[in-house]
Amino acid sequence: MSAPVTGTPAALPEELAAPERTGHRGSALVHRLFVVRELGILAALVLLVVVTVVANPRFLSGQNVRDLLLSAAILTVLAAGQTMVIVTRNVDLSVGSVLGLSAYATGTLLVVAPGTPVVVAVLAGTAVGAVCGLLNGLVVAAAGVPSLVVTLGTLYAFRGLDSLWASSADRLQINAADLPSGFKALGGARLLGVPVLFLVAVAVVLLVGWYLRTFRSGRELYGIGSAPEAARLSGIPVGRRVLTAFVVNGALAGLAGVLYAARFQTLDTTAGTGQELFVVAAAVVGGVAIFGGSGSVYGAALGALLLTTIGTALPQLGLDPFWRDAAVGALILAAIALDRALQLRLAARLRGRNARRDR
Amino acid sequence: MDHASSSAPGRVVLALEDVGKSFGAVAALRGAQLELHAGEAHALVGENGAGKSTLVKILAGVHGPDTGRVLLDGQPVTLTDPAAARAAGIAVIYQEPTLFPDLSVAENIFMGRQPLLPGRRIDRRTLGRRCRELFDRLGVALDPDRPARGLSIADQQMVEIAKALSFDARVLVMDEPTAALSGVEVERLFAVARSLRDSGAAVLFISHRFDEVFDLCDRITVMRDGQWVSTDLARDLTVDQVVRRMVGREVSSLFPKIDVEPGEVVLEVRGLTRRGVFADVSFDVRAGEIVALAGLVGAGRSEIVRAVFGVDPYDAGSVRVGGEELRRGDPAAAMAAGIALVPEDRRQQGLVMELSVERNATLTRRWELARGGLLSSRAERAQAAEWSRKLQVKAGKLSDPVSTLSGGNQQKVVLAKWLSTEPRVLIVDEPTRGIDVGTKSEVHRLLSELAAGGLAVVMVSSELPEVLGMADRVLVVSEGRLVDDIPRARADEDSVMLAATGQGGTRAGAAR
Numbered sequence: 001m002s003a004p005v006t007g008t009p010a011a012l013p014e015e016l017a018a019p020e021r022t023g024h025r026g027s028a029l030v031h032r033l034f035v036v037r038e039l040g041i042l043a044a045l046v047l048l049v050v051v052t053v054v055a056n057p058r059f060l061s062g063q064n065v066r067d068l069l070l071s072a073a074i075l076t077v078l079a080a081g082q083t084m085v086i087v088t089r090n091v092d093l094s095v096g097s098v099l100g101l102s103a104y105a106t107g108t109l110l111v112v113a114p115g116t117p118v119v120v121a122v123l124a125g126t127a128v129g130a131v132c133g134l135l136n137g138l139v140v141a142a143a144g145v146p147s148l149v150v151t152l153g154t155l156y157a158f159r160g161l162d163s164l165w166a167s168s169a170d171r172l173q174i175n176a177a178d179l180p181s182g183f184k185a186l187g188g189a190r191l192l193g194v195p196v197l198f199l200v201a202v203a204v205v206l207l208v209g210w211y212l213r214t215f216r217s218g219r220e221l222y223g224i225g226s227a228p229e230a231a232r233l234s235g236i237p238v239g240r241r242v243l244t245a246f247v248v249n250g251a252l253a254g255l256a257g258v259l260y261a262a263r264f265q266t267l268d269t270t271a272g273t274g275q276e277l278f279v280v281a282a283a284v285v286g287g288v289a290i291f292g293g294s295g296s297v298y299g300a301a302l303g304a305l306l307l308t309t310i311g312t313a314l315p316q317l318g319l320d321p322f323w324r325d326a327a328v329g330a331l332i333l334a335a336i337a338l339d340r341a342l343q344l345r346l347a348a349r350l351r352g353r354n355a356r357r358d359r
Numbered sequence: 360m361d362h363a364s365s366s367a368p369g370r371v372v373l374a375l376e377d378v379g380k381s382f383g384a385v386a387a388l389r390g391a392q393l394e395l396h397a398g399e400a401h402a403l404v405g406e407n408g409a410g411k412s413t414l415v416k417i418l419a420g421v422h423g424p425d426t427g428r429v430l431l432d433g434q435p436v437t438l439t440d441p442a443a444a445r446a447a448g449i450a451v452i453y454q455e456p457t458l459f460p461d462l463s464v465a466e467n468i469f470m471g472r473q474p475l476l477p478g479r480r481i482d483r484r485t486l487g488r489r490c491r492e493l494f495d496r497l498g499v500a501l502d503p504d505r506p507a508r509g510l511s512i513a514d515q516q517m518v519e520i521a522k523a524l525s526f527d528a529r530v531l532v533m534d535e536p537t538a539a540l541s542g543v544e545v546e547r548l549f550a551v552a553r554s555l556r557d558s559g560a561a562v563l564f565i566s567h568r569f570d571e572v573f574d575l576c577d578r579i580t581v582m583r584d585g586q587w588v589s590t591d592l593a594r595d596l597t598v599d600q601v602v603r604r605m606v607g608r609e610v611s612s613l614f615p616k617i618d619v620e621p622g623e624v625v626l627e628v629r630g631l632t633r634r635g636v637f638a639d640v641s642f643d644v645r646a647g648e649i650v651a652l653a654g655l656v657g658a659g660r661s662e663i664v665r666a667v668f669g670v671d672p673y674d675a676g677s678v679r680v681g682g683e684e685l686r687r688g689d690p691a692a693a694m695a696a697g698i699a700l701v702p703e704d705r706r707q708q709g710l711v712m713e714l715s716v717e718r719n720a721t722l723t724r725r726w727e728l729a730r731g732g733l734l735s736s737r738a739e740r741a742q743a744a745e746w747s748r749k750l751q752v753k754a755g756k757l758s759d760p761v762s763t764l765s766g767g768n769q770q771k772v773v774l775a776k777w778l779s780t781e782p783r784v785l786i787v788d789e790p791t792r793g794i795d796v797g798t799k800s801e802v803h804r805l806l807s808e809l810a811a812g813g814l815a816v817v818m819v820s821s822e823l824p825e826v827l828g829m830a831d832r833v834l835v836v837s838e839g840r841l842v843d844d845i846p847r848a849r850a851d852e853d854s855v856m857l858a859a860t861g862q863g864g865t866r867a868g869a870a871r
């Protein structure tokens with residue numbers, strides 16, 4: 001009549017009666033699932049690299065890897081900022097345009113005043129981005145317009161501003177020859193063989209990750225995305241926090257613009273076009289929930305690295321660039337499926353836990 | 360009854376004077392007033408929709424009053440937002456849990472107030488320790504590090520209580536904190552509330568359970584239709600007086616149970632087991648019978664009925680309706696076989712908060728109401744109107760979204776939704792949670808009548824009077840097992856509580 005019982009039913013009552021033993025299993029379980037999530041991306045990355053190296057041993061040559069890390073650096077910085085916005089249940093689609101504007105502004109500054117110290121140029125580009133982020137954030141937080149709509153608008157507005165500026169200044173393109181050598185050196189600079197731009201990206205990721213985990217305001221960002229109404233009821237200054245997330249994201253997009261200028265050194269008004277969706281894809285692949293409240297910046301960074309690697313690996317495998325898009329698409333779907341599966345497992349495990357309370 | 364330190368007519372800490380608040384055309388409050396003294400436990404009672412939660416939200420800084428004043432220590436204050444109320448020393452437990460599902464239980468409790476290390480960094484070790492201390496005080500065995508997602512409604516409530524206690528507030532406001540709890544947890548909560556009161560805090564307590572109101576509170580304020588009716592010392596009042604003031608008329612006997620000769624077995628549960636949750640659960644329910652599942656919160660009662668209905672899986676055992684075995688984990692099959700489940704957590708499982716009252720009420724039987732594949736909104740509206748009338752749903756319009764209803768009225772909509780499917784087996788999980796006296800006896804009468812008409816009813820309830828008043832048989836669940844099967848004649852408070860706490864119960868086999 002009944003299905004065979006797996007496990008030992010006799011052991012059940014003790015288990016039920018011993019809630020203190022479940023004490024640390026809950027956290028361990030959650031922790032494990034997150035690690036699983038990030039290990040999943042890492043595994044995909046390793047697999048991809050191995051396959052590519054088998055097909056083309058030169059893939060792991062020093063220069064090739066350095067190029068890869070340089071490209072990944074820009075996307076990673078963008079993904080770190082985007083994560084902060086997405087965990088609050090918002091999104092910033094304007095980052096590609098902000099990157100373009102900041103890159104062009106930095107380039108112009110260096111052309112007009114070639115003596116500008118590199119540090120000042122970096123700060124200037126970042127500040128341009130922060131101002132763009134402030135605009136986005138103000139409209140979202142104060143006017144209560146959905147961020148998807150606001151940043152879709154500013155995506156075009158910032159790009160338009162960029163073009164307008166370039167044509168009115170009659171400087172449609174900035175070439176490497178126009179830029180001071182001190183700045184250009186930044187693009188190729190290495191520390192212990194690792195490109196400095198990549199180290200900058202790593203530093204950004206660690207900083208943002210540390211902030212989100214260790215500070216009250218960082219935790220509040222997760223709270224806002226997890227349950228906006230509860231956040232309001234518990235006295236979290238929702239508007240101010242969301243505004244901050246947008247400003248920081250804008251600033252990081254501005255920084256990414258400077259990195260772009262330093263790496264490519266040829267700037268026109270199309271820089272960064274289409275990056276916004278690539279960034280969101282990186283975050284989603286990295287396990288950042290698009291409805292906010294969960295996900296880590298480390299996952300997003302791994303996602304960015306994975307997407308960049310696909311972009312460089314597929315041509316080396318002799319595949320059409322079309323396959324890159326298909327691969328990215330498949331990856332996003334796989335990531336969503338994985339998240340869902342993990343979530344269901346977690347839910348099942350936690351529900352079983354409910355009954356295990358004493359008294 | 361023990362009314363404790365009724366000799367404490369302390370200072371007035373917090374007062375509302377002639378407060379009015381409207382939502383569009385609905386006047387939720389008009390001329391409400393309240394005075395909270397230091398060192399008193401004060402009850403606020405009133406029917407569903409009387410405006411109690413609206414008043415709480417004004418104290419909490421969520422809503423600003425349209426008219427009237429809020430006085431703190433005799434000074435008028437404007438509580439612009441929840442943070443301002445919190446800064447003024449007012450801690451609130453809302454009627455609906457307000458947790459962050461993705462964050463850990465400990466973070467939920469201390470959000471925005473996490474203990475800090477130098478450099479304003481969160482001190483996670485202290486955070487966990489303080490959370491465990493709170494839980495020890497409340498006697499809760501929850502893991503501080505688990506996420507809040509998936510907590511049972513009672514556990515969510517305990518987390519909310521822990522959160523409010525962590526404030527060391529001068530005013531503690533509790534909006535139906537006990538609705539999801541059973542006796543033991545309520546006692547613990549009251550012990551903590553009494554010690555707060557004795558240390559000089561003011562406690563405002565809202566509940567539809569009068570035994571609790573009289574047990575805890577020194578004074579009682581009654582509201583009706585958004586208006587203040589009376590404030591008196593609890594010891595000068597009787598339950599009947601309070602009820603009459605609330606309702607404005609006499610209320611008939613509370614549990615009009617009709618005696619029915621049970622028919623044949625409709626629902627057969629055999630050896631149902633879900634590892635780590637419940638084990639070897641067997642029982643029968645006959646047509647016309649009301650069977651109650653009693654036990655402590657967390658004993659596994661909700662989990663058992665969820666598995667029977669198929670929303671949760673089980674590892675072994677079988678469920679039969681009218682002799683036909685149900686596929687496990689398939690609620691659609693259960694519904695087709697004639698089972699209906701009114702779930703415990705209306706927000707997550709019972710209602711679509713953004714949809715209108717009528718949409719929600721007819722959500723489960725839309726196909727029958729459709730004509731030629733098109734939903735006939737007239738039929739839908741007629742159905743909704745009929746059930747809303749039977750259950751006395753108080754809503755502005757039936758086309759209003761459910762989210763704007765008072766807590767008790769939302770519960771009525773969930774009931775309407777499932778009763779309208781005309782099931783053979785009705786499973787109700789805490790059917791009268793948060794429902795006021797008048798309607799509660801309506802719901803009981805309805806259940807009783809449905810049973811008399813041949814329906815088999817399984818009722819999970821933490822309210823002992825409800826269990827004893829309604830059930831033909833009481834099945835007692837303790838730690839995931841059925842420990843006793845008590846017929847109506849032998850069921851009383853002692854026999855059920857003894858079995859539930861694992862001290863009584865001689866039941867050997869399963870259903871008879």
Ligand SMILES: Nc1ncnc2c1ncn2[C@@H]1O[C@H](COP(=O)(O)OP(=O)(O)OP(=O)(O)O)[C@@H](O)[C@H]1O
Pocket residue numbers: 382385386387405406407408409410411412413414454753754755762763764765766767768793795
């Ligand atoms: N945000 C809102 N929008 C529209 N109407 C509302 C809103 N909040 C409350 N109401 C209405 O105000 C009235 C009072 O609701 P309230 O929640 O204060 O009742 P209550 O006394 O707490 O009832 P219960 O015992 O059922 O919890 C109800 O008629 C409700 O529909």
Ligand SMILES: [Mg+2]
Pocket residue numbers: 411412413454534765766767
């Ligand atoms: Mg209420």
